[in-house]
Amino acid sequence: MIDAVCTYGGKRKTYTIFNFQNLSSSDIEKYRQYLECPNPKCAAEAYYRRKSIDGKAACFGSRYHTQGCNEGRSSPQREREVRQAIEVNKIIADSKEVIFDFFAVDSQPPEKSNTVSPPISKSASLGSSKSHTSTKATFRNTVLGMEKALNSLLRGSDLAQSDTTITIDEKYSYKAKNLFVNFADAEPADSPKDARPKMFWGTISHSDADMEWLNPAECNDVGIPIKRYKNKIFKRFKITEKRDLEGAGFIIFGKCFWNAQKTRKIIELWNADRVFISVDED
Ligand SMILES: [Zn+2]
Structure with missing residues (x-):
């Protein structure tokens, strides 16, 4: 742009x-x-x-250009996101229950399986993938990880509206639509102990000067402190300068609550592992 x-x-x-x-x-x-x-x-x-x-x-x-917007060039990263949105739509259409795995590795080429991914066409809308689903196919892949969930949400998958049950840590169940929350829709509890953890997602606008706070692009009343986990997170996602964070997609498992003055929503990470950052490759 x-x-x-x-x-x-x-x-x-x-x-x-x-x-x-x-x-x-x-x-x-x-x-x-x-x-x-x-x-x-x-x-x-x-x-x-x-x-x-x-x-x-x-x-x-922008990570959110609509299909056909000529400002949004096709790139390997965008094609991967669209492919993962189609995969996630298939998973939630075919599964009542999905296991969430925080350590799932999604960016490898898909394993050979008895399911066939529909061809990716730049003009195909995501919704059309459902018609490709073969009637009696069974899907082994009912495990969802951070990267695939994030990429699919960025590309407008149905995950954030889905009634599919998502199970976390083998015991906590949420309907997908109650679990995945865009930063702009984050509802703060009065205090950390009152907050139920959720999966917050969106794009990073920028960090503070010390790269210890992240500010989402979707709203300006949310701050995400990362100081405690910064070294581990930056090493994992190869982040070395502020620019790497700008425009990155990200998803975090954490709690949202008001700051003491009730002027700003804070989202506190659960730990250093429950985050995924998709640096913009453009
Ligand atoms: Zn656009």
């Missing part, structure tokens, strides 16, 4: 990436959670990524 529309203060202003990166850093911090794809038919939530230390240019981007 060369341009993005900023909706800060209820006004719509189009910025070129050149103009935006030359704003003061306080203006960038102010506006960056109000960016949209400039295609009015898409208007997807967008983000700003600063220039990298090794010289990659600053850019705008």
